[in-house]
Amino acid sequence: MPKLPVRDINLYYEVNGQGHPILFIHGLGSSTRDWELQVPFFSKHYQVVTFDTRGHGKSDKPPGPYTISLFAADTVELIKGLGLTPPHVVGISLGGIIALQLAVSAPDLVRSLTIVNAGPEFIVRTIKERLLVLQRQLIVRLLGMRKMGEFLSKRLFPKPGQEKLRQLFIERWAENDPQAYRDAMRAIVGWSVTDQLNTIQCPTLVIAADQDYTPVTVKEAYVARIPQAELKVISDSRHATPVEQPEKFNETLMAFLLRQA
Numbered sequence: 001m002p003k004l005p006v007r008d009i010n011l012y013y014e015v016n017g018q019g020h021p022i023l024f025i026h027g028l029g030s031s032t033r034d035w036e037l038q039v040p041f042f043s044k045h046y047q048v049v050t051f052d053t054r055g056h057g058k059s060d061k062p063p064g065p066y067t068i069s070l071f072a073a074d075t076v077e078l079i080k081g082l083g084l085t086p087p088h089v090v091g092i093s094l095g096g097i098i099a100l101q102l103a104v105s106a107p108d109l110v111r112s113l114t115i116v117n118a119g120p121e122f123i124v125r126t127i128k129e130r131l132l133v134l135q136r137q138l139i140v141r142l143l144g145m146r147k148m149g150e151f152l153s154k155r156l157f158p159k160p161g162q163e164k165l166r167q168l169f170i171e172r173w174a175e176n177d178p179q180a181y182r183d184a185m186r187a188i189v190g191w192s193v194t195d196q197l198n199t200i201q202c203p204t205l206v207i208a209a210d211q212d213y214t215p216v217t218v219k220e221a222y223v224a225r226i227p228q229a230e231l232k233v234i235s236d237s238r239h240a241t242p243v244e245q246p247e248k249f250n251e252t253l254m255a256f257l258l259r260q261a
Helices: 068-081 092-107 127-141 143-156 160-173 177-187 193-198 216-223 246-260
Strands: 003-006 008-014 021-025 047-051 088-092 114-118 204-209 229-234
Touching: 003 068, 003 127, 021 068, 021 092, 068 177, 068 246, 088 216, 092 114, 092 177, 114 160, 114 246, 127 143, 143 160, 143 177, 160 177, 204 246, 216 229, 229 246
Parallel strands: 021 047, 021 088, 088 114, 114 204, 204 229
Antiparallel strands: 003 008, 008 047
16 A cells, blocks of 8 residues: 655555556545546556545544645645656646645646636635535534535435445545544635636646536636636536546546647
């Protein structure tokens, strides 16, 4: 089980394939398994690197507080520690947030950037938004990670034919360390790189599900602020696009990567 000493922790990682590296960064409460439908596809042509961020999966789970800058700094050390040439960086949800921070704070380490169902800030501005954050915190604290998985799975995979996905999601979510999950969730609240979007000079792809938590118009607005950015919308999809629409997702990402060759 390969682990790399990074700062004060050990990060679990996996490497598959050969070629120019792609670094995939998973979402909140998840792990390298976010990308199990992408690794076989992309490792035919690229060196695919996946890892569990601080507090997740098989990586260490030290006490918080966590910050997005800390997650990004861990990622910098991983890239350097594995001796990667500047990789194509792909992140979903929390992973997309980390990827955006990485592109701002360490631009020389990012060959291209792909953001999946994420945005450049998480600022709580309304009572409704504050209640949604509080709701998640309370579910985890009072009812546990499995209940949180049950709550989220119905929103991510609502179709009758997605029962297996819902159950798989619940089982994996239940494996999370509750404190590390809460610390990671707190790291997101209040974070923003909106004012620095114009400094991102690498080719950028934003993949947006048409039924994601935030509407496509929000993605359109921030894509317009990144010099070399483009937006691709995947229809009939929610927040977990690489899992529920893997073929469409893989085709969209591959087409973008081929243009960067």
